[in-house]
Amino acid sequence: MPAAESITLKDRKDWRYIGKPVPIVDLHDMTHGTATYGIDVVMPGMKFASIERPPVLLGQVRSFDDTETLKVPGVEQVVRMPVPKEPLGFQALGGLAVVASNTWAAMEGRKKLQIEWEDGANAAYESAAYRSTLEAATKQPGDIRRMEGDIEAAFGNGAKTLEATYYSPHFVHAPMEVPAAVASVKDGKCEVWACCQDAQSLRTTTAQAIGMDEADVTAQVALLGGAFGRKSKPDFGAEAAIISKAIGAPVKVTWTREDDVRNGYYHAAAAQYVRAAVDDAGRPTAWHHRTVFPPIMSLFEPGKKTPGTWELDFGLTDLPYDIPNLCIESGAADVHVRIGWKRSVQNIFHAFAVNSFTSELAAEAGRDHLDYLLELIGPPRQVDLAKGGVTDYFNYDSSLEAYPIDTGRLAHVLKLAAEKAGWGRELPERPGVRQAMGLAVHRSFLTYVATVMEVGVSDDGDVSIPRIVMAVDAGTVVNPDRVKAQMEGACIYGMSAAIYGEITAKDGRVQQSNFHDYPVARITDAPREIEVHLVESTAPPGGVGEPGVPPFAPALCNAIFAATGKRIRALPIVQHDLSAT
Numbered sequence: 001m002p003a004a005e006s007i008t009l010k011d012r013k014d015w016r017y018i019g020k021p022v023p024i025v026d027l028h029d030m031t032h033g034t035a036t037y038g039i040d041v042v043m044p045g046m047k048f049a050s051i052e053r054p055p056v057l058l059g060q061v062r063s064f065d066d067t068e069t070l071k072v073p074g075v076e077q078v079v080r081m082p083v084p085k086e087p088l089g090f091q092a093l094g095g096l097a098v099v100a101s102n103t104w105a106a107m108e109g110r111k112k113l114q115i116e117w118e119d120g121a122n123a124a125y126e127s128a129a130y131r132s133t134l135e136a137a138t139k140q141p142g143d144i145r146r147m148e149g150d151i152e153a154a155f156g157n158g159a160k161t162l163e164a165t166y167y168s169p170h171f172v173h174a175p176m177e178v179p180a181a182v183a184s185v186k187d188g189k190c191e192v193w194a195c196c197q198d199a200q201s202l203r204t205t206t207a208q209a210i211g212m213d214e215a216d217v218t219a220q221v222a223l224l225g226g227a228f229g230r231k232s233k234p235d236f237g238a239e240a241a242i243i244s245k246a247i248g249a250p251v252k253v254t255w256t257r258e259d260d261v262r263n264g265y266y267h268a269a270a271a272q273y274v275r276a277a278v279d280d281a282g283r284p285t286a287w288h289h290r291t292v293f294p295p296i297m298s299l300f301e302p303g304k305k306t307p308g309t310w311e312l313d314f315g316l317t318d319l320p321y322d323i324p325n326l327c328i329e330s331g332a333a334d335v336h337v338r339i340g341w342k343r344s345v346q347n348i349f350h351a352f353a354v355n356s357f358t359s360e361l362a363a364e365a366g367r368d369h370l371d372y373l374l375e376l377i378g379p380p381r382q383v384d385l386a387k388g389g390v391t392d393y394f395n396y397d398s399s400l401e402a403y404p405i406d407t408g409r410l411a412h413v414l415k416l417a418a419e420k421a422g423w424g425r426e427l428p429e430r431p432g433v434r435q436a437m438g439l440a441v442h443r444s445f446l447t448y449v450a451t452v453m454e455v456g457v458s459d460d461g462d463v464s465i466p467r468i469v470m471a472v473d474a475g476t477v478v479n480p481d482r483v484k485a486q487m488e489g490a491c492i493y494g495m496s497a498a499i500y501g502e503i504t505a506k507d508g509r510v511q512q513s514n515f516h517d518y519p520v521a522r523i524t525d526a527p528r529e530i531e532v533h534l535v536e537s538t539a540p541p542g543g544v545g546e547p548g549v550p551p552f553a554p555a556l557c558n559a560i561f562a563a564t565g566k567r568i569r570a571l572p573i574v575q576h577d578l579s580a581t
Helices: 027-032 103-111 127-137 151-157 199-210 235-247 257-262 347-365 369-377 407-421 480-500 552-564
Strands: 047-052 060-065 075-080 096-100 114-118 143-148 160-168 180-186 189-194 217-221 251-254 270-278 284-292 325-330 433-444 447-458 463-473 529-534
Touching: 047 103, 047 235, 075 103, 075 235, 096 103, 096 235, 127 160, 127 270, 151 270, 151 284, 151 325, 160 347, 180 235, 189 199, 189 235, 199 217, 199 235, 235 251, 270 347, 284 347, 347 369, 347 433, 347 552, 369 407, 369 433, 407 433, 407 447, 407 463, 407 529, 433 552, 447 552, 463 480, 463 552, 480 529, 480 552
Parallel strands: 047 251, 189 217, 284 325, 463 529
Antiparallel strands: 047 096, 060 114, 075 096, 143 325, 160 270, 180 189, 180 251, 270 284, 433 447, 447 463
């Protein structure tokens, strides 16, 4: 590699491709059905497997009878999967694999397995009680992650104290293509093909699962039919390798939708308590925010109940408001399911609480939310986290020198989105529908995104979204067409989670199974218009795959409040009665 200082980069005015829209190279194959996704991979002599996994995390098979399974035409054998040990990481979950000459036979044979399970300690997990525990924990002192000023004195002197508790449930990724992998273990070597986001992790995890040197494992990444973070966790690749080694033949493991919903990695449920001391003008003099959620690090550290500092850095430690007294805390939470990262990670619930509470403060002060929020953001500056004792801010693995927390850029996207949306204008009348606009703004993955949406709530309580306007400052944009597509997709993904998404459990078992009880947005639900406005910038490029998600839920809920007067502090929205009666 040449020394960096020896390279002269092309001047921006001479760029031929950067900043210009370019169609993706495999679009034709995707739209004509010729692309090879992970679920499409086929090898000569390949067998097919379907796995009955424990219904409770860390459960295992006590005994089983496969007599009827082996009678199903096409079924060849049943393989007992190894029992996982903590830390779980990306291990296979155990259970029994039915191996057959075709997928249908494997799945039919699996239905006939007679299994007695040993559920283990997580059988006591029940989601309603868990929510109550999380919310109770937010009322107790936690670990201080950022502290500025004298928080208690400020509350003692405040003209008024406002407070709210917010909750978001477990979500599952639910990509359209379920996890699928093909593996062939032969002659001391292993090849594994999977719809995986992380080839390195796929290779390492597979090698560990079958006790093979990593140098003897080749990982092939197929096209992904959706991922959102689920497919960076290659447990399904490990499963295929384990079975291939056991039967001495190539094998494809295909998850069902029910497997994906009931045995996945889940976005952390979270409870947050926020209080503010406000002066006579309704402006906060102090902000106290406590968050409690099961940490991702529990995958890698058995018994881990408190989040790592980087997990708070996703949208909370870096609170950008110009408030003199500030306290950010986190609490502890037990873990009963596999907690994994999902598109935008903890930014999802932190942005929901932060942007919802600013709306509540503005309403209490009798102020326009846009004006109020711009005042909270304050003058253009770079947020100095060191003032609050934060010395190890994650900043998405980038330096604060190159990517500072810039309130000027944050305010700019907010003003741009509001301008393009016509904030404050009267919406066209729709009989039987209460209408309003809502907004939210958030920095995540080094990118600033503001979302303004028009929302209608029918007298029966149905929610519709005629229009969404987004402003995005992602620094130097390489391909604007792809950035806009990511933002549009983020709206649909955010809509699915905010309105419908909820994973619940009883007796340790996830209650949902498919799209009938874990819905995603349909075409008839989708916003009629999504506008994306990109800010011209010379800053280095930021992320675009995830930053569009966090502002969605709070902008939607703030609009619903403006339309109906009903405040939503817990997701999903479908649980709330929004009817006019």
